Amino acid sequence: MFEKFTASAREVVRGAVTHADRTGSGTVGEEELLLALLDREGTPAAGALAALGVPDRRATVTEALDRARRSGGLSPADTTALAELGIDVEEIVSRVEAAHGTGALAAQRARGRFGRRPFSREAKGVLERSLRIALGRGEKHIGDEHLLLALTTGAGVATAVLADHGVTRAEVERVLAEQTHAA
Structure with missing residues (x-):
């Protein structure tokens, strides 16, 4: 599958590993894939995110992902x-962190074979969906736009955070179509 990835999509995957290293996450998850997409410039996904105003709200996206990480992966909808x-997730997180340290509910800090961080089941699902999306669109490569589309179709935290910021699959497809027609 990775032979079908464009250079930009490969950069997203490498960027996700870097984000996992920075946060100390035990695995590379969909949240790290989203953060890596937000780092990109001049690519179809970067253009779609810019058209939807996400770079201007990067701080709130990052905060929402950090909150989800601290609370063991609960999305804002889960928390609500x-x-x-009657369950106050913030209170529970505060108590657990007081007893066990900041980030105690975050993913464990294990590494896979050869010292590399493994990809979470959810992140693997994003990569697999990106392939299906590319094939469904009749495209022979997997670009960062396919990774973005795959992130908007899951049921995880990144999907919820994107939706909370107005980034849905329909909106991304609309913007990508506009970009294609303008080119």
Whole structure:
């Protein structure tokens, strides 16, 4: 599959590993893939994210991802649903971190074979969906735009954070189509 990745898509994957190293995450997850996409410039995904105003809101995206990481991967929607049941996730996170240290609920800091961080099941799902999306669009390569589209179709934290910022698959497809017609 990776032989179909464009240079830009490969840079996203390498950037995701760098983000996982920086945060101390035990695995490379979809959150790191999203952060790596936000680092890109001059690519189809970067253009789509810019057209949707995400770079201007990068701080809120990053904060939402950090909150989710601290709370063991709960999305804002999960936190809201639990609050409706009387469960205060922030209080639980605070108590766990007071007893076990900051980030105690975040992914473990394990490494895979050869000292490399493994990709989480969710991140692998994003990579697989990107291939299916590219094939479904009749394209022979997997670009960063396919990774972005795959992130908008999952059920994970990155998908929820993107949706909270107005980035849905329909919006990304619309912007990508506009970019293609303008080129």
